[in-house]
Structures are given as C-alpha cells and as structure tokens.
Amino acid sequence: MAAQDFDFLHYINRRKAPESGREEKTGFGEYAFAGDLRVLRRLDRARPVRIVVEATVRFWKAIQKGQLLGSSVKVSRRQFPHLHDLVVECARTLDIALPTVYVTQNLSSLNAGTYGTDDEAFIVINSALIDRFDDDELKFVIGHECGHIQNNHVVYHTAANFLAQGVISFVRWAAVPARVALNSWSRRGEVTCDRAGLICCLDEEAALRAMMKLALGSKKLFDEIDLDEYLGQLDDLNDGVGRFQEYLASHPYLPKRIKAIKMFAESNYYRELIGESGGDPLDEVDRAVEKVIQVM
Numbered sequence: 001m002a003a004q005d006f007d008f009l010h011y012i013n014r015r016k017a018p019e020s021g022r023e024e025k026t027g028f029g030e031y032a033f034a035g036d037l038r039v040l041r042r043l044d045r046a047r048p049v050r051i052v053v054e055a056t057v058r059f060w061k062a063i064q065k066g067q068l069l070g071s072s073v074k075v076s077r078r079q080f081p082h083l084h085d086l087v088v089e090c091a092r093t094l095d096i097a098l099p100t101v102y103v104t105q106n107l108s109s110l111n112a113g114t115y116g117t118d119d120e121a122f123i124v125i126n127s128a129l130i131d132r133f134d135d136d137e138l139k140f141v142i143g144h145e146c147g148h149i150q151n152n153h154v155v156y157h158t159a160a161n162f163l164a165q166g167v168i169s170f171v172r173w174a175a176v177p178a179r180v181a182l183n184s185w186s187r188r189g190e191v192t193c194d195r196a197g198l199i200c201c202l203d204e205e206a207a208l209r210a211m212m213k214l215a216l217g218s219k220k221l222f223d224e225i226d227l228d229e230y231l232g233q234l235d236d237l238n239d240g241v242g243r244f245q246e247y248l249a250s251h252p253y254l255p256k257r258i259k260a261i262k263m264f265a266e267s268n269y270y271r272e273l274i275g276e277s278g279g280d281p282l283d284e285v286d287r288a289v290e291k292v293i294q295v296m
Helices: 008-015 034-044 047-071 081-094 127-132 135-150 154-165 172-201 204-216 219-224 227-231 233-239 242-246 254-265 268-273 282-293
Strands: 072-074 100-104 112-117 120-126
Touching: 034 172, 034 282, 047 072, 047 100, 047 112, 047 120, 047 154, 047 172, 081 100, 081 135, 081 172, 100 127, 112 135, 112 154, 120 127, 120 135, 127 135, 135 154, 135 172, 135 204, 154 172, 172 204, 172 254, 172 268, 172 282, 204 219, 204 254, 227 254, 254 268, 254 282
Parallel strands: 100 120
Antiparallel strands: 072 100, 112 120
C-alpha cells in the first residue's frame, strides 16, 4: 500500500491540542491527564515515531484488520444486545460516536484493546472478560477503551502494541527509539483512559475491581487485598531496579495506576460528577500523578 495513503502531518495537525491550556483543549476529554497531552506533542516531532506510525497504518489496513474481522463477532443491537447497551451508555457519557466493538474468543485472558486508526477504530473485548465482569466493571473497561478513541490515541496506541509484538520490526533502525517514546506516552495515556473508565461507571470500587481483575485475573485477590498496604509497594518500586523494566513497558505498574485513579477520584472534577462538593483542582492532581507514575 502506498505511503501517501496516510498523511502523517495532516493527521497530527488535525488531532493536535492547542498549547494554551486545559480549558481550550480540542479533541480531548476535559478530564485528560496533562502529562498525556504533553508527551503526545513530543511524539509529533519524533521522526522514528512518524516512520513506525506510517508502517503501522499500512500493516493494519493490509493485514490486521482482516484478521480481526475474520476471527471476531461484532456487537450490535441484534448480537449481544446487553453489551451493546453498555457501549451506547459509555459513548453517550463521553460524548463520542458509537464505536465499533467486537468480541473475540479467548476463555483465559482478561483483556480488551483498541486498534486501527482514529478514522476507523475498533474495540476488541475478550470473551473471558465479559463472562467474569459485572456491568459496572464492564463499563469501566469499555469506558477506558472509548477514552482511547475520544483522546486521539488510537494510531499511537496501535503502533505501541505492534512494536511490543514485533510485527513491524522491519523498520529496525526506528524500532527502539520509537518504542521508548511511544511507551513513555502510553503510560500517561493509560492514566487518561482509566479516568474515562471511572467517568463511565461512576463507581470507584468497581473501577478498582476491574483493574485488579485485568492485572491479576482474580476477583478473590481483590477481595483479600489491603489497598493501603498494596499501595505501600510504590516505595519499593521507585527505589528498585524494576523501574528500568517499567521504562520499556506500555502501562504503569498496577500500584501506580491504582494510586492515580484514587487521586483523580478526589479531584473537584470527579466529585462534581458524582454530585459532591470539594476536592482538589485537577491541575494539582495532574502534577501529583506525574510524580507517581514517573519512572526515572
């Protein structure tokens, strides 16, 4: 497929947020983590990322899209109507167009993902996740994936995923610097999308259950865990050599994500959504979250 099928510069100019601040952002949720937007702007200027993103779009259109359509079942009013209703609810909450969602057969892995391009994005949910999650947990997961769509993450998110799988390794010289840059952004993008998930379910406990199940595959572990003690692991994470492994990871370590979502739940933005007063200004929360998720 010809390279000109995807105009990278047109893409970034269309989706770029203005530099002037939170209230004037366009193309992003008001709740979006400021660190996500800041690093996205850096990606726009990185040539290795540009090359990998262009390769990702070509690979997606030529191969991966067909594999998805051939191995999954589309969610609609006639197929999986209850799941469809949850997707509709999340899309309305975030004020986005109804996304295309597929269920793929996987009875062991609790996972979901968003792939494609910003013009043609697909949410894929493993069947095991649907079997084991209640409605509020599903809304957190669906809302998280809708957050990728609302916040213009899809192309970069897909590129990071393909790099991790090694499926676009033919751009060898660009792969390592692009992976480091994309993962640095992706860890911050996950913070934004965890917020989107919480906004969709409006249940902090359900959001934490869903995160623990996704990471650990067990409801029992969540029922038995002491969150204060668990979050105490953050000190060991920040001091240990594990931070070097996280440097190449696309998601923050789970204790950091949990800490970040709990901090967002105490913001004035979220408290207003649930009909409560008070809370910390979102800009202050963003600065505190940046310290939590930083690796180096």
